[in-house]
Amino acid sequence: MTVDHRGTRDVAGAKVSSAPATSELPESRPMRADAMRNHEKILRAAEEIFALDGVMVPIDIVAERAGVGIGTLYRHFPTKEALYDEIVSTRLRALIDTAQTCAKAPIAIEGLCTFLHEFALQASEKQDLFDALGQAGIDIKARFADMLGELTSCMDTMRQRSVDAGAIRDDVETKDILNLVMGSCHAAGHDGHNGASLERLVDIVLAGIKTPD
Secondary structure (H helix, E strand, O other): OEEOOOOOEEEOOEEEOOOOOHHHOOOOOOOOHHHHHHHHHHHHHHHHHHHHHOOOOOHHHHHHHHOOOHHHHHHHOOOHHHHHHHHHHHHHHHHHHHHHHHOOOOOHHHHHHHHHHHHHHHHHHOHHHHHHHHHOOOOHHHHOHHHHHHHHHHHHHHHHHHHHOOOEOOOOOHHHHHHHHHHHHHHHHOOOOOHHHHHHHHHHHHHHHEOOO
């Protein structure tokens, strides 16, 4: 356990800080373009470093990789925990946006197929990152229950529309589909994150839940 210059304790890579919480910052004011660029650079650098070296990496290494000063990083993310949360919530929000669009596709099964391939790609690419967060004791399912619930709700809509259209079996539940796709992601991961292999495995899952032509 270490104490940094901001009076925070770093336990298992997550800081509990006496610094102002993110919610206390003037979030309603839009970011300037340069501030937004720095925000995005910090997130990209943190994702890369945490995935490769784990979340115990000192925060100044993230700032160095992002090409910003440590003060700039702390202005955007007062604690490591705030940085973890932003990484995960940004990824989940992008998936939710994709799911909402796919749930409105004119042909239900095409929307479902498009989403599952994108979901698998994102899950596979970020598997090392999420593994690192999990090893640090960060319970993503509990911390982001609302966002995961929103994502699952969109998946329910896509599945039910596809069932109603007679495109997929009516005995398949949303959790079954997600478990099968996640299993495909893990299998593809052992193949070196091979994109073609992952695409093929997701296609096999889809073939298994579709109704016969």
